[in-house]
Amino acid sequence: xxxxxxxxxxxxxxxxxxxxxxxxxxxxxxxxxxxxxxxxxxxxxxxxxxxxxxxxxxxxxxxxxxxxxxxxxxxxxxxxxxxxxxxxxxxxxxxxxxxxxxxxxxxxxxxxxxxxxxxxxxxxxxxxxxxxxxxxxxxxxxxxxxxxxxxxxxxxxxxxxxxxxxxxxxxxxxxxxxxxxxxxxxxxxxxxxxxxxxxxxxxxxxxxxxxxxxxxxxxxxxxxxxxxxxxxxxxxxxxxxxxxxxxxxxxxxxxxxxxxxxxxxxxxxxxxxxxxxxxxxxxxxxxxxxxxxxxxxxxxxxxxxxxxxxxxxxxxxxxxxxxxxxxxxxxxxxxxxxxxxxxxxxxxxxxxxxxxxxxxxxxxxxxxxxxxxxxxxxxxxxxxxxxxxxxxxxxxxxxxxxxxxxxxxxxxxxxxxxxxxxxxxxxxxxxxxxxxxxxxxxxxxxxxxxxxxxxxxxxxxxxxxxxxxxxxxxxxxxxxxxxxxxxxxxxxxxxxxxxxxxxxxxxxxxxxxxxxxxxxxxxxxxxxxxxxxxxxxxxxxxxx
Amino acid sequence: xxxxxxxxxxxxxxxxxxxxxxxxxxxxxxxxxxxxxxxxxxxxxxxxxxxxxxxxxxxxxxxxxxxxxxxxxxxxxxxxxxxxxxxxxxxxxxxxxx
Numbered sequence: 001x002x003x004x005x006x007x008x009x010x011x012x013x014x015x016x017x018x019x020x021x022x023x024x025x026x027x028x029x030x031x032x033x034x035x036x037x038x039x040x041x042x043x044x045x046x047x048x049x050x051x052x053x054x055x056x057x058x059x060x061x062x063x064x065x066x067x068x069x070x071x072x073x074x075x076x077x078x079x080x081x082x083x084x085x086x087x088x089x090x091x092x093x094x095x096x097x098x099x100x101x102x103x104x105x106x107x108x109x110x111x112x113x114x115x116x117x118x119x120x121x122x123x124x125x126x127x128x129x130x131x132x133x134x135x136x137x138x139x140x141x142x143x144x145x146x147x148x149x150x151x152x153x154x155x156x157x158x159x160x161x162x163x164x165x166x167x168x169x170x171x172x173x174x175x176x177x178x179x180x181x182x183x184x185x186x187x188x189x190x191x192x193x194x195x196x197x198x199x200x201x202x203x204x205x206x207x208x209x210x211x212x213x214x215x216x217x218x219x220x221x222x223x224x225x226x227x228x229x230x231x232x233x234x235x236x237x238x239x240x241x242x243x244x245x246x247x248x249x250x251x252x253x254x255x256x257x258x259x260x261x262x263x264x265x266x267x268x269x270x271x272x273x274x275x276x277x278x279x280x281x282x283x284x285x286x287x288x289x290x291x292x293x294x295x296x297x298x299x300x301x302x303x304x305x306x307x308x309x310x311x312x313x314x315x316x317x318x319x320x321x322x323x324x325x326x327x328x329x330x331x332x333x334x335x336x337x338x339x340x341x342x343x344x345x346x347x348x349x350x351x352x353x354x355x356x357x358x359x360x361x362x363x364x365x366x367x368x369x370x371x372x373x374x375x376x377x378x379x380x381x382x383x384x385x386x387x388x389x390x391x392x393x394x395x396x397x398x399x400x401x402x403x404x405x406x407x408x409x410x411x412x413x414x415x416x417x418x419x420x421x422x423x424x425x426x427x428x429x430x431x432x433x434x435x436x437x438x439x440x441x442x443x444x445x446x447x448x449x450x451x452x453x454x455x456x457x458x459x460x461x462x463x464x465x466x467x468x469x470x471x472x473x474x475x476x477x478x479x480x481x482x483x484x485x486x487x488x489x490x491x492x493x494x495x496x497x498x499x500x501x502x503x504x505x506x507x508x509x510x511x512x513x514x515x516x517x518x519x520x521x522x523x524x525x526x527x528x529x530x531x532x533x534x535x536x537x538x539x540x541x542x543x544x
Numbered sequence: 545x546x547x548x549x550x551x552x553x554x555x556x557x558x559x560x561x562x563x564x565x566x567x568x569x570x571x572x573x574x575x576x577x578x579x580x581x582x583x584x585x586x587x588x589x590x591x592x593x594x595x596x597x598x599x600x601x602x603x604x605x606x607x608x609x610x611x612x613x614x615x616x617x618x619x620x621x622x623x624x625x626x627x628x629x630x631x632x633x634x635x636x637x638x639x640x641x642x
Contacts (some may be wrong), residue, residue, distance in 0.1 A: 027554060029591050047595060049618050051556035080628055095628075097555045342624055413614060414622035422617075424624045474612055 001062050001365065002147045002292040004112045011155060012109045015116060019043050020102035027099065042122075042160075044115025045101050048417055052096040055118040056108060060128035060146040060170070061089035061368040063113075065355035068366055070111040072351035078104050083351065085336060085344040087408060087459055088167070089127050089368045090118055094415050122160045123153035129171045129178050130369040133293060134331050134377040136323040139189050140197060142172040144290040145223065148281050151289075152227055158234065163241035164249040166234075167206070179370060179486030181205045181214040182462055184251045185233055192220050199223060203233060204255025204263065207456035212252040213490050217264040225271075227280045232270035236263065295326070296363035296378055302328025306381050312399075315437065316388050319399040321379075330381050332362075334374040334391060335398035335406065339435045342424050343409045344372030353394050361387050370459075371408055371447075373401070402447060403440040404513065405431040408459055412452030412469060413476070419452035421469025421476035422502075426450055429506045434513075443513060446526040449484070462486035464527045465509055466493040478505035482512065482538055483530045491527075494535060496542050508542045515541035545575035545603055548583060549615065550596030558618045559593060566593055568630065570619035571607040609640070616641045 004012070019039070026036040040046075044055040056071070071091060075083045078100045079093040086092055096104065108114055118125060126146045133141040149168060153159040159166075169178045172189035180186040186202040199221040205214030221229055233251075240258070242248035255263045304327065308314040322331040334354065336344050346354075358366045358376055361383045367375035379387060391397040400406045407430060410416065412423030427450055434440055449463030453470075460466030466481035477499040484493025500508050513526070515538055520529045530538065547570075548561035559566035560573040561583060567573070576583055580598035587593045600611040610616050621629030623638045631637040 027591075033588075033594055047551060047556060049614070050558055050621060051551075099554045413617060414624050417614075419614075422623065424622075428624070476613065 001064060001143075002059075002289065008112070008151075009109070012112075012114050012116075015043070015114065016102060016105045016109050019105060023098060023102050038120065040098075040101075041119040042116065043101075043105065044118035045096070045098075046119060046417075048094065049413075049415055051094065052098055052101065053092055053094050053415070054096045054101060054104060054115055055086065055090050055092040056113060056115050057118050057125045058089050058091060058113075058368050059150050060126055060132065060143050061130050061370075062128075062132070062143060063366050063368070065358040065364045065366065067111045067113055068351050068355035068358065070107060070113070072348040072355070074104055074107060075348040075351065082345055082347045084342075084411065085346065085368050085372045085374070087370050087372060087410070087457060088118075088125050089130070089370055090125055091368065094411070117154055117160070120160075121162045121164050123162070123166045123168060126150050126153070127167070127169045127178055127183075127370060129173060130367040130375050131177060131322060131331050131377065132172065133295065134324050134326075134329075135173055136325045137175055138172040138325070139191055140172050141290075141293050142170040142187075142189055143293050144286065145187065145189070145199075145226065146170040147289050147292075148286060149226070149230070152230075152281070158231075158238075162234070163237065163243055164246070164251075166251065174488065176486070176488040176490070177369075179459070179462055179490075180488075181490040182207055182459070182486055183214060185230065186214055187221075187226070189223075190220065197223055199226060201229065203267075204252045204260070206250050206252040207459060207461045208250065209247060209454040209456075210250075210253065211456070211461040211492055212256055213492060214252075215255060215260040215263075217260065217267060224280055224283065224286070225275060228274035228277070229267070229271055231274045231279070232267045235270045235274075236266045296365070298326040298329060298378070299380065302380055302382060304328060304381060306384060310385075313385055313388050315441075316397055316399040317384060319401050319403070319441075320397075321384065324378065326378070328381055330379050330384060332376045332379045332384065332387060333369075333401050334376065334396050335400055336373050336396075337400055337406050337431070338395055338398050339405055339431045340428050341431075343407055343427050346374075350394055350396060353390070354396070357387060357390060371406065373406070399437065400440060402445045404434045404443050404446045404448060405440060407431060407448045407450060408463070409450040410452050410458035412450075412458075416452060416457075418455055419469065420471035421452050421478065423450045423452040423458055423467075423469060426467060426469070426478060426502055426505060429502065430509060433506055433510060443517065444525055446513070447485075448509070459486065460484070461492050462490070463493055464525075464530070465512060467505060467509070468495075470499060472499070476502060478502065480505060480508055480512070480542065482535060483527070485527055491531075496535065496539050498543075511541045511544065512538050545601050545608075546577060546580055546598050547573040547601045547608065547610070548576055548580060548596055548598055549573070549610075549618065550584075550587075550593035553591050553594040556594075560619070561587070561593075561596075570601075570610065573601065573608045575603075606640075613641065
């Protein structure tokens with residue numbers, strides 16, 4: 001994985017000291033809250049319901065055991081012994097003291113981590129396929145390009161004072177595991193007819209109060225021209241953005257209002273301006289970055305065969321492991337969705353354990369997923385049983401990846417100032433209702449996503465079943481949505497009808513699931529059945 | 545009644561105006577009538593509170609209860625982590641929020 005050079009380290013260290021001074025001035029009263037707020041947000045520090053919240057960036061979800069141990073140390077020393085993995089492959093701490101924030105950032109800097117651009121009107125953490133560098137189906141490792149984009153968008157003034165936040169994703173597989181088309185700007189690495197590697201480019205996606213699925217605006221962009229193209233996209237957006245109306249400032253609104261073709265035309269026009277300026281990443285610089293992503297020294301001759309006579313272990317292998325590009329290896333998913341638990345939460349002790357397991361079984365590498373789980377990307381299949389036993393002892397061996405209890409949920413009203421309703425208790429009630437693993441397996445893939453407000457941090461628009469918490473005259477109310485997806489057949493979920501209270505929405509969801517079981521055809525997932533039959537039958541079942 | 549809440553500047557802890565200073569406990573909150581703006585301006589300027597605002601609440605035999613669930617969650621702590629609330633030993637504390 002990427003290692004800071006002296007410039008990276010110097011910039012991050014300088015930023016820590018800058019924020020230390022800004023914090024001191026705020027505490028001493030030299031800065032007002034209005035003056036300080038944008039400065040702390042630039043460093044990922046929010047003021048939430050109970051305390052300050054610090055969101056730490058994990059670029060493209062890739063980190064290592066050393067960094068995980070530091071995250072555990074921070075949880076233990078400065079927070080309340082846990083952290084929360086987010087839907088943007090980041091981690092956040094909910095109980096931070098302002099006076100400690102500079103020291104925390106200083107500690108993060110010692111392991112090449114920071115919280116820069118995890119908030120504010122800037123390019124946010126670049127996300128990527130969590131299986132990058134390991135997936136059997138990828139054309140190449142997309143992370144060198146994600147890292148290159150991170151480097152050119154972090155700190156650059158034009159990318160730091162945008163009309164609104166801007167989210168980028170990069171993948172290199174035909175299967176979309178990164179919710180590509182829900183991003184403002186998305187790149188899928190493809191090979192053209194001549195065998196050359198390039199990007200398929202998408203723009204204008206996003207969730208929030210006005211959801212749009214990104215449009216493809218270019219079939220093939222040579223990889224070496226991506227910086228010019230990104231500048232062109234941002235230039236068009238900057239030129240037209242509705243800075244008078246916060247709800248219309250996201251680029252998705254502009255793409256929608258201009259139309260896909262006109263937006264793409266203007267981007268191409270701007271691209272023609274930027275391309276000759278010679279500002280793209282030189283091949284040597286790309287090669288320097290790419291060298292950090294050289295595959296680890298996989299052993300040759302490992303057997304694919306493992307003993308699956310233990311049914312619980314076999315179920316875990318079947319559900320939690322994915323084909324690896326190296327023979328004899330597997331990608332192992334670690335569920336952070338125990339039944340009754342809080343989606344994405346992990347204790348400091350569990351973090352330390354995952355770090356140790358990463359060292360022993362995965363070349364020290366760890367990934368965070370946008371579905372709020374973790375991944376050990378390079379595990380020899382012969383080590384899976386030992387890994388599973390150790391995960392199980394720590395409560396981390398649930399075999400529920402992509403099943404009904406693998407629920408994405410934002411922090412909701414339990415932690416978030418923006419939320420209108422609690423998300424976590426709803427996720428817990430659903431998981432408890434469907435706790436039986438045999439029933440979950442019978443239901444099959446079903447992605448439930450819960451947001452506590454229209455900002456959609458819980459990705460409810462992309463849920464096969466989405467739940468949106470709203471405030472109805474001071475009471476929590478939950479709208480049910482069906483038919484969303486973040487995969488390669490991206491679709492936007494639609495509201496079923498009137499909302500429910502907390503208990504009612506769990507019952508309604510169960511009725512939708514049982515309707516699916518009654519009408520599905522062999523091999524159909526929930527989303528397949530919904531797409532085949534549409535909303536009506538589900539609606540009748542839900543509103544009996 | 546109108547009560548005042550905000551966050552401690554240095555720690556971010558939720559605080560409530562008790563008539564003299566800022567308390568961690570909502571049951572200490574007092575009715576500020578129509579003096580909210582004056583008190584908040586003074587306390588904010590003195591760095592004794594951050595992001596302060598006035599809310600509606602009721603006072604009954606059980607104490608002061610903010611009208612809105614968001615402020616009740618602020619007053620107690622996250623309903624999903626009773627161990628992290630101000631009343632970790634009270635298993636029924638969460639029912640006060642709902």
